[in-house]
Amino acid sequence: MRLDSDLLTPDPLSVSLVEALARLAIHTSADLLLSDASNTLRSSQTPLQSRALNIYKRLPAGTISLRDLELCLLSVLKKIATPGIAASDLQSRPRTYLSSFPALNRLIDHDNSRGFPSQNVYEISGDHEAGKSTLILNIVLRYLLSQPSDILWIDTTGDFAVDRSLEILQNLMEEPQYSYPPTIDLDSDMDPFAPSPPSLESIKEDALTRLHVSVAFDIQTTYEILDSLGLSTNSSATFVPIQCLVIDALTPLLSPHLSAVSAQGHSLVTTFMHQLKILAVKFDLVVFVINNATLLPPTQNQVNSDPNTVALTSSFSHSRSIFPFVNKKPALGPSFPYMTDATLWIAEWQDVSEAGGDIPGDGTTLHMIEIFRSRMSASNTWCRFKIRGSIVE
Known part of the structure; x- marks a missing residue:
């Protein structure tokens, strides 16, 4: 350092x-x-x-x-120095899981399908409007409805929209496991002094209250936000109410510091990602960092081939994807994926006819998510999902 x-x-x-x-x-x-x-x-x-x-x-x-x-x-x-943790303490510590739709849960947690395990940093990459932020927002709001924990969302672009959160919450609360208010059995014995079930508005307000959104346009501000909530490597605390950290997006924070002629920017990026990993382990966090995409360079035979035939090939150098239509890669350099525990790539599906079902004409789009690299699950596995407005289906 x-x-x-x-x-x-x-x-x-x-x-x-x-x-x-x-x-x-x-x-x-x-x-x-x-x-x-x-x-x-x-x-x-x-x-x-x-x-x-x-x-x-x-x-x-x-x-x-x-x-x-x-x-x-x-x-x-x-x-x-990296703080040491006794193996007995690791065994006794329960792990948090953030659940998504069933197919993605199976990709991340193949054995139990519980979703994203804590103490890990996940890179969510993809092109502009691929659905990265929408997917993560659905995941964290689902968690807020099921658990009394808090979530920190660091917005680096100023694009966070509360209206989208309300729309997603309303849709989630219509699912059977989130049925509000609960059904009342009039034939059962009831306590006349029991509190009435919470209203839909109070439930939505409570969930949004526990979603802390902060704006940061540089690295120093990000560190200050984390310190203000007790999320510091120097903190003596072992528990914070925050169970998930989202940085949307990481690219504007780090890319201005990267240079082809200096290693100082790479050192800054490495230090920042190292700090995120320490926080994830120390406070049992699920950390999502959203990354943008950059074009892949063409292969050598593409460069040397006839210009009229270049469009017929879909092979790109250094591609981690198993799909030929993926002509981009995660931004922030080739070493960045190795600074996280898993790299997930999100893209809009190219051939809607292969969706296995009709796509309704209500603005619904078909997307795919592929695991480029992972330390806890198989790489180059993938699944499809739909986005209707701001709702992941």
Whole structure:
């Protein structure tokens, strides 16, 4: 991790100290903690104290005291270290599952069809208007109706619409398992003082109250939002009411920092995704990051072939999809999928005649979701689903 990253500067490393270290060719946490380790470690010194002394001798006089430098190195070590968890604690911790439609539940959780397990970060990628946000919004609202937990939705584009949420909630509450108000058996014994069942409006209001929507247009604001809710790697808390985190979309936050001539942006992206994974494990979260798409480059034989025949081929290099019509890939670079636990690709289905049923003429569209890569389920598996307005069917 670079020393001038937001996680290390200005706390615990001051800007002046980072600049002084840079003049000594110490730019990263590895340079600070590991490089040029002393081979003459005294019996009374720890490796950290020995490293601090070596750096202190090279710094200009008056830059920082030796004791403060030792504390800075210790703070950096705590910041970048992954916290340990006992295996017995992992076994006893219950896991949260966010359920979707049955076919997708089986793809993600093949054995029990429970849906998306917690403690994982899921990348939801696809082209513009492929249905990414709509699918995730249906999933989180379904969870809010069935569980008394909270969900944090970080909107990076300012496109979140409450009207869509109300439409989805209304549709979900018409399903049998969410029948409100509950059916009353007049023949059964009833407590005359029992509270009346909640109204439809109060149920919708309660669900929307537990859906926390925040707007963030940069990485620093995102960190501040997470810290304000106790979602911090430095937090001593082991429980927060938030059970799911959605970032819609991640691409506008990270893509401005990526460059083909500098590794600093890649370091920032890696650090941010690493922090999300730590939060997911520490607080038992389900994390969804929505990513955009970018065009695939043509294969070599496409480039060299006759221009009149290029349109007949549907082969694209570096494609993770099993479908020939998929000519795009997730944005943010080829290494980004390896920073998440699963990459799901969503696209509109090209051949509606193969849907296995008629598509009504009410604006319903047919979509497919394919697992490009996953650590907990089989890759290159897929299923279809329909979107009617804002409703996933």
